[in-house]
Amino acid sequence: MSSSEPPLAKLNHHNKSAWDELYASTKESVWGGSPVGFLAQHLPLAAALPPGAVLDAATGEGRNLPPLLALGRPVTACDASAAALAKIPASLRQRVALVESDLAELPLPSASFGFVLLCDVVETLPEPVAVLRELRRLLVPGGLLLINIPGDDDGITGIDMEPAEARGWLYRGRYYYRFYSRAEAEALLVEAGLELVQSHVTTWNEEPHPHFRPDAHTHRSLILSARRS
Ligand SMILES: C[S@@+](CC[C@H](N)C(=O)[O-])C[C@H]1O[C@@H](n2cnc3c(N)ncnc32)[C@H](O)[C@@H]1O
Numbered sequence: 001m002s003s004s005e006p007p008l009a010k011l012n013h014h015n016k017s018a019w020d021e022l023y024a025s026t027k028e029s030v031w032g033g034s035p036v037g038f039l040a041q042h043l044p045l046a047a048a049l050p051p052g053a054v055l056d057a058a059t060g061e062g063r064n065l066p067p068l069l070a071l072g073r074p075v076t077a078c079d080a081s082a083a084a085l086a087k088i089p090a091s092l093r094q095r096v097a098l099v100e101s102d103l104a105e106l107p108l109p110s111a112s113f114g115f116v117l118l119c120d121v122v123e124t125l126p127e128p129v130a131v132l133r134e135l136r137r138l139l140v141p142g143g144l145l146l147i148n149i150p151g152d153d154d155g156i157t158g159i160d161m162e163p164a165e166a167r168g169w170l171y172r173g174r175y176y177y178r179f180y181s182r183a184e185a186e187a188l189l190v191e192a193g194l195e196l197v198q199s200h201v202t203t204w205n206e207e208p209h210p211h212f213r214p215d216a217h218t219h220r221s222l223i224l225s226a227r228r229s
Contacts, residue, residue, distance in 0.1 A: 037204025052114025
């Protein structure tokens with residue numbers, strides 16, 4: 001990283017390092033072993049998807065891989081953090097292709113995925129539109145992106161957060177966060193060239209996350225699905 005790096009790129013660089021150090025700091029699973037609370041309700045039926053593989057974009061420690069594998073298609077899991085990928089349980093690692101990469105530059109072929117999940121990630125990205133454009137590139141025409149984007153009324157908003165240098169917030173001075181209104185969230189997808197299919201607000205509870213968030217909390221996110229037309 002050079003000192004002349006633009007502020008958002010610098011934030012992205014520091015942010016990715018913070019996540020990697022978090023995963024490496026403990027053998028415990030930071031996000032727990034169960035899929036995120038909104039997934040079962042919003043996972044499309046495989047029959048409703050066009051042909052193509054499944055991508056868990058920024059998979060973390062892979063908590064959402066079991067329901068994705070149940071779709072019965074080849075699954076790829078990517079993350080910028082090598083430490084996160086190393087923590088995916090062996091039973092799941094054997095069944096997925098792993099890719100260590102920034103989400104904005106994925107070394108994966110265009111138009112190869114029928115379904116992409118981006119779970120608990122957009123709010124952590126200083127430059128989300130670049131990532132959404134890259135995910136659009138990977139989708140087959142008609143392919144679906146499922147994504148959650150927390151609003152200002154999410155249970156974690158403002159807790160231990162200070163303004164970041166460029167925009168958004170830093171949680172504990174290290175992890176980038178930004179919260180979006182419904183209009184802003186939908187505009188991100190449209191700016192990335194995706195066609196909005198549906199969006200609605202969902203609430204779910206999370207247990208504490210070891211070494212990251214000490215208290216149980218409630219998330220309130222917009223869940224959006226969008227299509228590459
Ligand atoms: C809050 S975690 C969510 C992990 C996982 N999707 C889940 O639901 O358990 C955010 C993840 O995004 C990854 N991440 C953040 N910025 C990234 C980037 N620019 N490229 C790739 N991964 C990134 C982090 O390493 C981290 O694993």
